[in-house]
Amino acid sequence: MSIFLDKNSKIIVQGITGAEGSYHTDRMYKYGTNLVGGVTPGKGGQRTPQGLAVFDTVREAVAATGATHTCIFVPPPFAADALYEAYDAGITFAVCITEGVPVHDTLKVVGATPGMRIIGPNCPGLASPGKALVGIMPGHVFKEGGIGVISRSGTLTYEIVDLLTRAGLGQSTCIGVGGDPIIGTTFVECLREFKNDPQTQAIVICGEIGGSDEEEAAAFVAEHLPELPVVAFIGGRNAPPGKSLGHAGAIISGSFGTPQSKIAAFEAAGIPVAQRPSEIPALLAQRLAVRA
Numbered sequence: 381m382s383i384f385l386d387k388n389s390k391i392i393v394q395g396i397t398g399a400e401g402s403y404h405t406d407r408m409y410k411y412g413t414n415l416v417g418g419v420t421p422g423k424g425g426q427r428t429p430q431g432l433a434v435f436d437t438v439r440e441a442v443a444a445t446g447a448t449h450t451c452i453f454v455p456p457p458f459a460a461d462a463l464y465e466a467y468d469a470g471i472t473f474a475v476c477i478t479e480g481v482p483v484h485d486t487l488k489v490v491g492a493t494p495g496m497r498i499i500g501p502n503c504p505g506l507a508s509p510g511k512a513l514v515g516i517m518p519g520h521v522f523k524e525g526g527i528g529v530i531s532r533s534g535t536l537t538y539e540i541v542d543l544l545t546r547a548g549l550g551q552s553t554c555i556g557v558g559g560d561p562i563i564g565t566t567f568v569e570c571l572r573e574f575k576n577d578p579q580t581q582a583i584v585i586c587g588e589i590g591g592s593d594e595e596e597a598a599a600f601v602a603e604h605l606p607e608l609p610v611v612a613f614i615g616g617r618n619a620p621p622g623k624s625l626g627h628a629g630a631i632i633s634g635s636f637g638t639p640q641s642k643i644a645a646f647e648a649a650g651i652p653v654a655q656r657p658s659e660i661p662a663l664l665a666q667r668l669a670v671r672a
Contacts, residue, residue: 381448381472381497383565383573384553385413385512389473391449392441393418394462396434397426401453404477404516406430408451411519413512416445438462438469449473451505451514459501460485467493475514476500476564486562498564504534504556515556517541525550526581527664528574530567532559532593536586536615539657544584547661552579559588567597575605582609582668584660585651587642589616594642602649609667612646613654614639 391408395401396418409415409430417433424436435441438450450471454462459478466474474496481501490498499506505515510524518538523545531537537556544551555570557563567585574580583605587594594614601610616639646653652667654660 381495383497383499383506383555383570384577385449385506385508385514387412387414387511389414389449389512390416390445390447391451391512391514392416392438392445392447392471393432393451393453394420394438394466395453396420396428396432397423398453400477402428404451404453405432407519408513408515411513413514416447417441438465438471442469442471447471449514450475452476452478452500454478456480456482460489463489463493463496463498467496471496473497474499474564475503475505476558477503477505477515481560483560483562486560486564490562490564499555500558500560500564502560503558503563504537506553506555507551508553509551517554517556521545522554523550525552526579527551528570528577528580528583529554529586530570530574530583530597531556531586532588533586533615534559536613536657540584540586540613540660543657543661544664547665549661549664552577552581557593561591567593568600571597571600571605575608580608582611582664582671584664585610585612585646587612587614589614589639589642590637592637595645598642598645598649598651601651606650607671609664609671610651611654611660611663611667612651613657613660614642614646 397420426434479502507513509522521542
């Protein structure tokens with residue numbers, strides 16, 4: 381399943397009547413996302429303030445609405461079950477916002493749901509500006525355009541998007557992949573999709589310390605996207621040794637996963653790395669000008 385959203389993507393919300401699910405359902409609905417219903421066990425037959433039907437199970441929701449996408453606001457102990465339920469019901473795209481999902485739960489569910497695209501867990505979701513927003517991103521910062529954004533951080537995603545928009549650089553699709561050690565969709569998988577997207581003319585990668593996703597992304601860009609303008613930023617450069625920031629995946633083991641190793645990998649691939657987020661629009665404009 382492609383990572384890109386469109387106005388026809390039929391989306392349900394699991395946990396739609398909970399406080400978080402209800403709040404963000406309203407925000408997604410007001411953005412123009414094609415929400416077709418929601419799921420909360422025991423609440424079937426109700427309707428949300430937006431007029432969306434609530435179902436007891438995902439299977440019932442899919443049968444009634446034809447939904448293909450889901451956004452999950454379910455407490456950590458039940459998030460894996462929510463993903464399994466979505467998969468069993470025929471959902472092909474799941475965005476799991478939930479933070480604190482046990483790593484072993486994620487590992488099992490990712491391996492047992494072939495064919496279902498999972499974004500997250502512990503992610504802000506994604507947005508294809510002008511088409512749809514799924515998750516907790518603030519819709520007002522987006523502008524439709526040709527810049528793809530991939531980020532492990534939620535807050536930095538919004539900051540970078542706002543900076544791009546203020547600089548007149550609209551976005552094609554922005555994806556917060558999540559900050560856990562195991563996630564459903566990696567940087568490389570996103571880059572593979574952007575490579576074949578005619579709307580995307582350049583890419584911003586927002587990484588952070590810990591793991592190897594950024595190094596793998598740099599290698600992929602060098603081999604498969606040598607002509608596409610790409611710039612990067614690495615968060616957590618000043619984190620004290622042994623600290624994991626706010627993300628479970630931001631853990632450094634020895635010299636592995638350090639900001640230096642990530643910056644070196646990007647620079648070796650010819651990708652400029654911003655010292656601070658505010659430098660990203662200018663770096664990107666320079667890369668676009670060279671390409672032109």
